[in-house]
Amino acid sequence: MLLGFGLAEVFELPQERRSVVILRIGMALIVSFLLLRFFDIYGDPNPWQFQPGGMKATVIDFLNTTKYPPSLMFLTMTLGPAAVLSAFADRISGRVKDTLVMFGRVPFAFYIAHFFLLHTLSVLLGVIQGFDARQMMTVFFYYPKGYGVGLPGVFAVWMLVVIVLYPFCRWVAAVKSRRRDWWLSYL
Numbered sequence: 001m002l003l004g005f006g007l008a009e010v011f012e013l014p015q016e017r018r019s020v021v022i023l024r025i026g027m028a029l030i031v032s033f034l035l036l037r038f039f040d041i042y043g044d045p046n047p048w049q050f051q052p053g054g055m056k057a058t059v060i061d062f063l064n065t066t067k068y069p070p071s072l073m074f075l076t077m078t079l080g081p082a083a084v085l086s087a088f089a090d091r092i093s094g095r096v097k098d099t100l101v102m103f104g105r106v107p108f109a110f111y112i113a114h115f116f117l118l119h120t121l122s123v124l125l126g127v128i129q130g131f132d133a134r135q136m137m138t139v140f141f142y143y144p145k146g147y148g149v150g151l152p153g154v155f156a157v158w159m160l161v162v163i164v165l166y167p168f169c170r171w172v173a174a175v176k177s178r179r180r181d182w183w184l185s186y187l
Helices: 002-006 015-039 055-063 072-089 095-105 107-128 151-178 182-186
Strands: none
Touching (some): 095 151
16 A cells, blocks of 8 residues: 555656556566575565475475565565556556456455455355354364365356456445545545
8 A cells, every 4th residue: 555655656657658667666576576585685584495396396485475464575576567567557448447447446345345255155165065154153264174175266266256246346436436425435
């Protein structure tokens, strides 16, 4: 959020200049990540090392940065590619752009709603997998052994959540465009 406030002036630049600046920032962040991570100079409490499982295991360990609390490595690793993608975002048009802009106008509404939807889906998945619903009702969300799905299932659930929340987010965006109540700016 602070980064967004700090970059506000960049987003007021003309499109061509803005794209160049954001692309350079993104590339600088990616290079910073690669150098800092390779030399383990600073920025993450989890040092990487060559893994006996081969190159794939080593790359996974290299990318295994600390998300909570966000380390400098995690931030440069995620914000760099995001900035590069943002530099090219103005070239997108049509329905894809409209959908992304709509979600971007209601980030907090999506954020809160997705927690409730994901928890409901996780309990439903547990019941489908043969667990008792009470086993899913934990304070810290430690689910029983054997619960869960693989990476393709995770991506499928991610798509389902985005699709299911689309009408709600579209409705919130429409309300925000019609009304000027102060509290709507937080959604």
